[in-house]
Every structure is written in structure tokens, then in C-alpha cells.
Amino acid sequence: MSRAFDITLLLLLIACALAVIQTKDLLGAVVIFSTYSLIMCLIWQHRGAPDVAMTEAAVGAGVTSALFLVAISKTVRKEK
Amino acid sequence: MKRALTVALLVVVAIPLLYAVAQLPQHGSPMTPPYTHISPRYLEKGPEEAGAENIVTDVILNYRGFDTNGEVTVIFTSLAAVCAVLLGSRKGDERPAGEPSSSAVPVSDVVSFVVRLLSPLIxxxxxxxxxxxxxxxxGGFQSGAIxxxxVIVTTVIVGRKQAEALVPVRIRRLLQVAAPLTFFVVGVSGLFLFGDYLAYxxxxxxxxLATAWLIVIGIGIGVGGAAVLASIFWTMGDDS
Amino acid sequence: MNAVEAILRALTVILCAIGAFYFFIGTVGMLRLPDFYSRTHAATKCDTVGAGSILLGLMLMQGFGAITLKLIALTALLLLSSPTAGHALARAAFRTGLKPWRSPEHTEGEDAT
Structure with missing residues (x-):
């Protein structure tokens, strides 16, 4: 059961990573990237590393997304 | 001729490298030193030897203190460089001071209320x-990120000018180097008290005392990380 | 004692099932609904009702204790933050000029945009 959960999360992670590369809309890519961070956070927590999970949730999903959003708002939204 | 020489040189370099790789212990094998001596030692003796019940903290701040010291210095130097680059690119088009937030959508009362309600808890x-x-x-990194x-959420609510006014630039510069600075202070005091840099x-x-130092380093890293990340956000979000 | 435990367990299962059902509905809504506003509405339902009832079920399973207190705090946070996020999204979309979706029959009579 635990193994199935792990495998599902890892597959979702790979799907998210591919989606980030494929998405042309940079805003959408940032949202998918924060989803990636949240899945990664779940994986860390499930592997018994709450410290890393906390960092991943705060930095990966929170601060980095905010910085990316500001960067997009200062440049352009669409990938050329 | 030249090509043959190149190939020969590559082969000569490759053989010792491949030999060295073959000598490495198998990746993930339970017979490697980390699994036979180091992990059990950390797990058993960590709390009494290093001064913290959380073994992760023991390892990163005490057993591997040097690594973390160098890492923190590198990370915070690069973050300061990012700040400097962003600040430099901003100099050209200085906007009139005191202008209110110019975003397309004014801040909602509901969002503002909930953020004000939750921020003390955060x-x-x-x-x-x-x-x-x-x-x-x-520990330090985590709390710094939180x-x-x-700070970012509050900045969105109250506007950048007001939020930034809370931390004057002079103090901000000191806060940004807080993490390497506390490491340096703790390391040097270890040098004087126990005869070695970063000795516990x-x-x-x-x-x-060891526990107190771990807490001090944690505070330093937390405050420094928060200051640097918030300054990057403030520097980037000039006109938003 | 045993009967009480059985009832609590049954309630937990029912509440978790309700939560899962709402998550399913929310996901279907995200995929099927026509415009941004209705999709935001579906997603917010997911978070509040779905996750809320799952957390309630977990509280019933745990009984009184530190974990239940944490779960209550979590539920309060969720019930505060998720509608706020939905509100912020919808408001930002409306203020930047995104028109809500109208069904084709309605728009025929008016200016068809």
C-alpha cells in the first residue's frame, strides 16, 4: 500500500515535470511547478524527512512561486 | 596524427578513472562505511554528543558544521549577488517615491482581513x-523560508513602500549577512574556548552550551534567510 | 464501548466517503465547467467541503487528544484560507475584465460576445 502510494506520487511528479517543460504559458508553468513542489513535499514527508518537507513546502511552493510570478509580471507571459 | 594523439591521451586518462570507479563501493550497498559506522553512531550518540535531540540538526550544524558553514556562506553570497544585480538594473528608471501600489486590481478587504488574522499565527x-x-x-532554513x-504576503497586502519602511536599508544589510556572521562568531568563540574553529x-x-549555540546558529540562519529572500522580492517587485 | 467505537468508525468512513465524493465532484467540475468562475467555484468546494469532512472524520476516529486539537486547527485554517483564495482569484479575474460565461440561448437576444 505504502509502495503503491510512493509509486503514484513519483509518477505524478514525472508528469508534472514534463508538463512544466511542455507548457507554453509561463504562468501556467509556474502553477504546475508549485504543484511539483507540493508533490515533492509529500514524498519527503512520506519518506520520513519532515525537515526537508517543510523547506520544500515553504521555499518550493511558496517563495519561489512568488518570485517567479513577480518575474513574469515584469517581463512577458508567453514563451516565444 | 593529432587525432591519434588525442585518442591515445583520452584512453590514458580514461583507464585510471574507470579503474577508480570500479574500486568504489557499490552504490547503496549496506556494507559501505556510512551504513556500517557513521549512521549508527549518529543515531545512537547524537543527542548526548552533539547537543540536540533532532539528529538532523546534530548532523548539519555539529557533525557537519564545516560543510554547513561553507554552504551557508556560498548561498548567502550568491543571494547577495542576485540582490546586487537586481538593484543595479533598477537604478536607471527611478520611480517617484511615495507612489501607491500601481497594480491593476486593488487589494480585497476579505484577503486583507484574513491575512491580518493569520499572519501572527504564521x-x-x-x-x-x-x-x-x-x-x-x-531549524534555521525552514523558519527563514516561512x-x-x-513578509511577501504582508507586502502584497500593505504595499511595498510601507512594508519596506519597517526594515531600513542599513539594518537590512546587516540582517542579510546574519547567517554567515553567526556561524563566524560561533566558530571563532569555539576557537578561543575549545581550541578549534567551530569546536563544540x-x-x-x-x-x-552546545545546545545554545545550535539555537543561536538557527536564529542567525533564519533571520538571514528571511531578510535575503524578502529583499529579493522587494527589489524585484519595484512596480507591482 | 464497542458499539460506540463501531458507530464512530462507521461515521468516520461515511465522512471520508463524503469527502472523497466531493473531491471527485470538484475534479469533474474543474474539467467540465465552461469558464474560470465556475471552475474556481468547483475547486473551492473541493477544499472546503471535501477536505473539511475528511478532517472531521479523522477527528472522530482519533477521539479527544493532541491530534484532534491539531486537526481542529488545520480545519480552521483550511476553512479560512481556501475560500479566501477562491475569492481572490475570482475577484482578480473580474477586475481585470474577464466576462462570466453565459449560456448560448441567453446571449442570442443580447449583444453576442
């Missing part, structure tokens, strides 16, 4: 993570 959580990193999961997220007290009666 702050308490960040301080808890910072101060109790030696007992529960967490504090930075809090080892004897039974002095463990409280």
Missing part, C-alpha cells in the same frame, strides 16, 4: 520552528 510558527529546531523538525513567505563543548556539564 509568525509564531516561524519563531517556533526557529527556536525548537534542536528538538522538533525544522518568515520570508509571511564535549563534556557532560557543558552540553547546554
Amino acid at each position: 509568525a509564531i510558527f516561524a519563531v517556533y520552528v526557529m527556536l525548537f529546531g534542536h528538538i522538533s523538525p525544522g 518568515l520570508a513567505a509571511l 563543548p564535549k563534556t557532560e556539564g557543558q552540553m547546554w
Whole structure:
């Protein structure tokens, strides 16, 4: 059961990573990237590393997304 | 001729490298030194030897203190460089000061109220993570990230000018180097007290001092990380 | 004692099932609904009702104790933050000029945009 959960999360992670590369809309890519961070956070927590999970949730999903959003708002939204 | 020489040189270099790789212990094998001596030692003796119940904190701040010291210095130097680059690119088009937030959508009352309601709780959580990193999961980096997220959310609500006015630039510069600075201070005091850079007290009666130093380093890293991440956000979000 | 435990367990299962059902509905809504506003509405339902009832079920399973207190705090946070996020999204979309979707029959009579 635990193994199935792990495998599902890892597959979702790979799907998210591919989606980030494929998405042309940079805003959408940032949202998918924060989803990636949240899945990664779940994986860390499930592997018994709450410290890393906390960092991943705060930095990966929170601060980095905010910085990316500001960067997009200062440049352009669409990938050329 | 030249090509043959190149190939020969590559082969000569490759053979010792491949030999060295073949000599390495198998990746993930339970017979490698980390699994036979080091992990059990950390797990068993960590709390009494290094001064923190949370073994992750023991390892990154005490057993591997040098690594973390260098890492923190590198990370914070690069973050300061990012700040400098962003600041430099901003100099050209200086906007008139005191202009209110020019975003397309004014801040909603509901969002503002909920953020005001929740931000003290977030702050308490960040301080808890910072101060109790030696007992529960967490520590300096984590609390720094949480504090930075809090600062960013508050900036969105009250506007950049007001939020930035809370931390004057002169103090901000000091806060940004807080993490390497605390490491340096703790390391040098170890040099004077125990004869080695970053030496921690080892004897039974002095463990409280080791714990105190772990907490001090945690506070330094947390405050420094929050300051740097918030400054990057403030510097980037000039006209938003 | 045993009967009480059985009832609590049954309630937990029912509440978790309700939560899972709402998550399913929310996901279907995200995929099927026509415009941004209705999709935001579906997603917010997911978070509040779905996650809320799952947390309630977990509280019933745990009984009184530290974990239940944490779950209550979590539920309060969720019930505060998720509608706020939905509100912020919808408001930002409306203020930047995104028109809500109208069904084709309605728009025929008016200016068809």
C-alpha cells in the first residue's frame, strides 16, 4: 500500500515535470511547478524527512512561486 | 596524427578513472562505511554528543558544521549577488517615491482581513520552528523560508513602500549577512574556548552550551534567510 | 464501548466517503465547467467541503487528544484560507475584465460576445 502510494506520487511528479517543460504559458508553468513542489513535499514527508518537507513546502511552493510570478509580471507571459 | 594523439591521451586518462570507479563501493550497498559506522553512531550518540535531540540538526550544524558553514556562506553570497544585480538594473528608471501600489486590481478587504488574522499565527510558527529546531523538525532554513513567505504576503497586502519602511536599508544589510556572521562568531568563540574553529563543548556539564549555540546558529540562519529572500522580492517587485 | 467505537468508525468512513465524493465532484467540475468562475467555484468546494469532512472524520476516529486539537486547527485554517483564495482569484479575474460565461440561448437576444 505504502509502495503503491510512493509509486503514484513519483509518477505524478514525472508528469508534472514534463508538463512544466511542455507548457507554453509561463504562468501556467509556474502553477504546475508549485504543484511539483507540493508533490515533492509529500514524498519527503512520506519518506520520513519532515525537515526537508517543510523547506520544500515553504521555499518550493511558496517563495519561489512568488518570485517567479513577480518575474513574469515584469517581463512577458508567453514563451516565444 | 593529432587525432591519434588525442585518442591515445583520452584512453590514458580514461583507464585510471574507470579503474577508480570500479574500486568504489557499490552504490547503496549496506556494507559501505556510512551504513556500517557513521549512521549508527549518529543515531545512537547524537543527542548526548552533539547537543540536540533532532539528529538532523546534530548532523548539519555539529557533525557537519564545516560543510554547513561553507554552504551557508556560498548561498548567502550568491543571494547577495542576485540582490546586487537586481538593484543595479533598477537604478536607471527611478520611480517617484511615495507612489501607491500601481497594480491593476486593488487589494480585497476579505484577503486583507484574513491575512491580518493569520499572519501572527504564521509568525509564531516561524519563531517556533526557529527556536525548537534542536528538538522538533525544522531549524534555521525552514523558519527563514516561512518568515520570508509571511513578509511577501504582508507586502502584497500593505504595499511595498510601507512594508519596506519597517526594515531600513542599513539594518537590512546587516540582517542579510546574519547567517554567515553567526556561524563566524560561533566558530571563532569555539576557537578561543575549545581550541578549534567551530569546536563544540564535549563534556557532560557543558552540553547546554552546545545546545545554545545550535539555537543561536538557527536564529542567525533564519533571520538571514528571511531578510535575503524578502529583499529579493522587494527589489524585484519595484512596480507591482 | 464497542458499539460506540463501531458507530464512530462507521461515521468516520461515511465522512471520508463524503469527502472523497466531493473531491471527485470538484475534479469533474474543474474539467467540465465552461469558464474560470465556475471552475474556481468547483475547486473551492473541493477544499472546503471535501477536505473539511475528511478532517472531521479523522477527528472522530482519533477521539479527544493532541491530534484532534491539531486537526481542529488545520480545519480552521483550511476553512479560512481556501475560500479566501477562491475569492481572490475570482475577484482578480473580474477586475481585470474577464466576462462570466453565459449560456448560448441567453446571449442570442443580447449583444453576442
